[in-house]
Amino acid sequence: GAVVSQHPSRVICKSGTSVKIECRSLDFQATTMFWYRQFPKKSLMLMATSNEGSKATYEQGVEKDKFLINHASLTLSTLTVTSAHPEDSSFYICSAGTSGNSYEQYFGPGTRLTVT
């Protein structure tokens, strides 16, 4: 149980274009989903927290107009990197938390974004 999928696994796009990444909880309802960014050989940096049906909460320093997050249902959250630039190239990972008092988070397989 507690499987999280992410699509696409890899994407290459040109500067100035937008890219959408989907995160799905396959066998449970995720009240809260989290989006992380991970640079090579570095730790996971929390970008934002999204709750179904409400606006995402962004961490300090993360541009909300550049990284659009939508949590349309209890099983789907999307991250759109708008007007991508080479410095946005990174590994983006989502995680989903179950409801209740559990803090357990289950991670998706990640999306490798390369902006040329």
Added chain:
Amino acid sequence: GENVEQHPSTLSVQEGDSAVIKCTYSDSASNYFPWYKQELGKRPQLIIDIRSNVGEKKDQRIAVTLNKTAKHFSLHITETQPEDSAVYFCAAVAGGSQGNLIFGKGTKLSVKP
């Protein structure tokens, strides 16, 4: 806000030896401390976690200890095997958050056969 420090950044052990990774946190309101294992290019996998109402938890070769007074927690891996080689991250839930995890910088563990 919460700050998590993790040491060491790299750790090399001989197969069969034990490995210990230590983390400290700053937010006394944190009450959940998971450990994740991440292999190259793959997702982090939860290997063990501990809540603030217990001091120790064990699962086969893996154990975690928590000292709330000192605000530190440690991961212990006994009888290490080459397949334990990976990057290990500790994390703490930021107090008062929706479960936001703040991660340590990671420890690259190498187990030599």
